Amino acid sequence: EIVLTQSPATLxxxxxxxxxxxxxxxQSVSSYLAWYQQKPGQAPRLLIYDASNRATGIPAxxxxxxxxxxxxxxxxxxxxxxxxxxxxxxxxxxxxxxxTFGQGTRLEIK
Amino acid sequence: QVTLKESGPVxxxxxxxxxxxxTVSGFSLSNARMGVSWIRQPPGKALEWxxxxxxxxxxxxxxxxxxxxxxxxxxxxxxxVLTMTNMDPVDTATYYCARFRNPPFSYDYWGQGTLxxxxx
Numbered sequence: 001e002i003v004l005t006q007s008p009a010t011l012x013x014x015x016x017x018x019x020x021x022x023x024x025x026x027q028s029v030s031s032y033l034a035w036y037q038q039k040p041g042q043a044p045r046l047l048i049y050d051a052s053n054r055a056t057g058i059p060a061x062x063x064x065x066x067x068x069x070x071x072x073x074x075x076x077x078x079x080x081x082x083x084x085x086x087x088x089x090x091x092x093x094x095x096x097x098x099x100t101f102g103q104g105t106r107l108e109i110k
Numbered sequence: 111q112v113t114l115k116e117s118g119p120v121x122x123x124x125x126x127x128x129x130x131x132x133t134v135s136g137f138s139l140s141n142a143r144m145g146v147s148w149i150r151q152p153p154g155k156a157l158e159w160x161x162x163x164x165x166x167x168x169x170x171x172x173x174x175x176x177x178x179x180x181x182x183x184x185x186x187x188x189x190x191v192l193t194m195t196n197m198d199p200v201d202t203a204t205y206y207c208a209r210f211r212n213p214p215f216s217y218d219y220w221g222q223g224t225l226x227x228x229x230x
Contacts, residue, residue: 001173034216036157043206043220044157055214087157091215095170099147101157 002026004088004102012110019075021105023088028068032091035064035073038104039084047086048073075107083109112136114146114207114221121227122197132190132207132221139185140165145210146190147217148181150203158203162210163190197228 003026013019023033031051036044046055048064051071061076075082088102118130130148137144147162161181162170171179180193190207204225208217 032215034214036217043208043223044217045220046214046216046218049214049216053214055216055218089157089159089216094215095162095164095168098170098172099159099162101149101159103156 006102010106014110021073023071025069029090029092034089036087112219116221116224128194130192143212148192149206152203
């Protein structure tokens with residue numbers, strides 16, 4: 001099973017700052033990586049798919065990059081509504097090997 | 111408008127079998143570009159993928175939970191059902207169903223989730 005490791009576990013920043021979140025896979029997942037945002041009491045929301053493609057309706061301040069084993073989600077200038085938990089998810093070898101999520105990065109207001 | 115809604119018991123006893131239903135609207139479970147997964151999240155913890163069913167009725171299961179899970183669908187009722195046997199307190203979680211669409215080969219719509227507590 002492919003393991004996704006997200007870092008840092010918690011990121012403390014202020015509105016207007018740039019956020020950089022990392023997701024590392026235990027083996028190559030090519031570009032088959034997605035990012036989700038989850039706010040308290042809500043279901044996750046798709047932000048980025050296939051490593052770098054913004055989902056419908058996602059603001060341009062969100063961007064994704066990477067391939068293989070190392071991926072980054074960048075929020076260029078944090079808005080108050082961006083403070084949430086972010087998860088990466090891989091689908092390499094889908095459907096044979098299933099899907100896995102990272103353990104999440106909590107983005108909190110400093 | 112695409113919606114998914116989970117339903118089932120809020121409380122189950124240890125060793126019992128959990129049955130959850132996901133009722134979808136706004137798309138057909140026979141659409142070749144769509145599938146539905148079950149994903150759970152213990153309180154304060156990360157998301158865990160459980161199972162998936164494709165439009166052609168092919169299924170995929172989490173390796174670690176495969177022996178306990180069964181996923182099925184009734185296209186005419188627009189429902190996807192998950193059963194999990196031998197429930198344990200560690201299975202206490204919010205259970206989500208989510209639509210997997212190709213593209214974007216990701217979960218583009220999610221249900222609101224249903225909290226299931228396992229306790230005697």
